[in-house]
Amino acid sequence: MSGKMVAVVCVGCTGVRACAEACPSGALVDRDGGGVNLLADKCTGCQKCVAACALGAVTFDSVTNKPIICKHCGVCPRFCPHECLEMEES
Ligand code: SF4
Ligand code: SF4
DSSP: OOOOOOOOOOOOOOSOOHHHHHOTTSOEEEOTTSSEEEOGGGOOOOOHHHHHOTTOOOEEETTTTEEEOOOOOSHHHHHOTTOOOOOOOO
């Protein structure tokens, strides 16, 4: 019997970022090239961004009480042994 693993990653929306639109405190700001940056000082931990992303790409860290926001740094593709992930220029 084998299990199924699926990598859910932020695709770096351009234009309207649903996660940022849903944030009531302005803690998610548009990132150049797509996606968002988290301004942690402004985040209240309401989790509205988690529900807003249609892909489910925002997870919540209950220890820090902040969302985990992909920075598109490109590290994960280098470590996936099955080459499931790759970075693309938008
Ligand atoms: S958890 Fe933080 S970043 Fe997410 S919607 Fe709430 S205030 Fe904004
Ligand atoms: S977290 Fe979701 S809504 Fe926000 S930029 Fe990434 S894919 Fe788009």
